[in-house]
Amino acid sequence: MSDAGIPALMQAAVLRTFGRLELEEVPVPVAGPGEVLCRVRACGICGTDLKIVQGAYKGTWPPELPFIIGHEWSGEVAALGPGTGRSGLAVGDRIVAENHTGCGECPMCRSGRYNLCERVREPGFRLYGHTAPGALAEYAVRPATALHKVPPQVSNAAAALVNQGALTVHAARRAALGPGAAVAVFGPGLLGLLMLQVARAAGATQVIMVGRGQRLATAGELGSTDLVDYEHADPVAAIRAATGGRGADCVFDCSGSPPVVAQALRSVRRGGKVALLGLAGGQTAELPVDAVTLDELDVLGVRSSPGAYPAMISLLAAGVVSTDPLTSHQYPLSDVATAYTMLERREAIRPIVTM
Ligand SMILES: [Zn+2]
Ligand SMILES: [Zn+2]
The missing domain is CATH 3.90.180.10 (Medium-chain alcohol dehydrogenases, catalytic domain)
Structure with missing residues (x-):
């Protein structure tokens, strides 16, 4: 010693x-x-x-x-x-x-x-x-x-979990999430399950989770208002149906799966935002150019968590974000x-x- x-x-x-x-x-x-x-x-x-x-x-x-x-x-x-x-x-x-x-x-x-x-x-x-x-x-x-x-x-x-939680705080800020927002999250892994809770804390009143299996069920326990099992339903149609046909104000991709990017872009409302939190290992994704242009969709990359650790620590300290199942x-x-x-x-x- x-x-x-x-x-x-x-x-x-x-x-x-x-x-x-x-x-x-x-x-x-x-x-x-x-x-x-x-x-x-x-x-x-x-x-x-x-x-x-x-x-x-x-x-x-x-x-x-x-x-x-x-x-x-x-x-x-x-x-x-x-x-x-x-x-x-x-x-x-x-x-x-x-x-x-x-x-x-x-x-x-x-x-x-x-x-x-x-x-x-x-x-x-x-x-x-x-x-x-x-x-x-x-x-x-x-x-x-x-x-x-x-x-x-x-x-x-x-x-x-603060490291990953702070990333979702940064994502919520990038997307300018506010009170009453309708949000969709693809991928109920750790990132998606934190994104869901941080989105609710940021004021989202509807959080549609797209995933499958036990992790999708966990999203329901943690406050997702709508669960979409992509093995049994088309996520784009399900998100549209859950938002009265309009589409979500913001879609967060927490899956890093390239096909999800195109689905996310078709699930968002006109003028909405698609935030990408996952890495795709060098793969590329399809971009519906006309939809992005004519609907003025914002595609946001989200990297790391500048200035977001204190907020995430406060969310955990206040018990607003639950970590037990995670x-x-x-x-x-x-x-x-x-x-x-x-x-x-x-x-x-x-x-x-x-x-
Ligand atoms: Zn990591
Ligand atoms: Zn520098």
């Missing part, structure tokens, strides 16, 4: 060969200037992590092996690095972390859109869990400016392989590894 009870070594799930995570003892990272050493308490594994582990983004995410993944996590402050005295953080504070802070200097960062930092591909830029070490480990180092405090009523597992699959770090398999088999909406 070194100072303040911080050990020299920690357990981590290390990606050493593509295809599998291995539990190893590695050195505890050291907080540099402006950085904070965090004790990780809960870390989710998501679809992007699966692709990273499988080597889908080899050479970029991660740039090289070995690598520690994990970007949807919560924990507490273990030690403050030099120059963090004015961060407002103290050892023991419960926190969540954004995965990058932007360079702070490029035109996009300076306009507040640091999710679109123009230096993201330059050497030295850190996207934690993607190009810099993630949090599927007992400890992780982050810039103090990436951290947000979490109040006591939000559990570690619930706080690990955090049902929790595993100790020693069982990370099972957590990974449960996501791969789609048995868990979001496996959460606890430390």
Whole structure:
């Protein structure tokens, strides 16, 4: 043990060969200037992590092996690095972390859109869990400016959902969702189930969920007003029928499935918005040009969550967003392989590894 009870070594799930995570003892990272050493308490594994582990983004995410993944996590402050005295953080504070802070200097960062930092591909830029070490480990180092405090009523597992929840807050803001909106959401995975609840919190009175199976049923439990099983009904016709023929004010694609984009564009009302939250792995989608032009449809890309963490933390703290059905699959770090398999088999909406 070194100072303040911080050990020299920690357990981590290390990606050493593509295809599998291995539990190893590695050195505890050291907080540099402006950085904070965090004790990780809960870390989710998501679809992007699966692709990273499988080597889908080899050479970029991660740039090289070995690598520690994990970007949807919560924990507490273990030690403050030099120059963090004015961060407002103290050892023991419960926190969540954004995965990058932007360079702070490029035109996009300076306009507040640091999710679109123009230096993201330059050497030295850190996207934690993607190009810099993630949090599927007992400890992780982050810039103090990436951290947000979490109040006591939000559990570690619930706080690990802030990353994805903040993305849906950003989506709701991009779509300018307001009181009385009729919304459709495609894809009741973690993202869609959070989008549904955040849309309701933003004032949507109707949320039509398109999906299938148990996850669609979960959407009903979490406040979807209309459920459309795409195996038994045409989503476009069902959304039109549920909105009196008009179409939804806004459609959120949380599936990342290219055919859904065309369906979403045909499900939205004139002048409506289609927000895309999922990645399609390089695939392209059909665009009905005349409908987009003549109906003045807005197609919105939604990336990351600039300025959205505080709002998501408040929604969880107030109990407006329910997380219990979303955090049902929790595993100790020693069982990370099972957590990974449960996501791969789609048995868990979001496996959460606890430390
Ligand atoms: Zn993720
Ligand atoms: Zn920047």
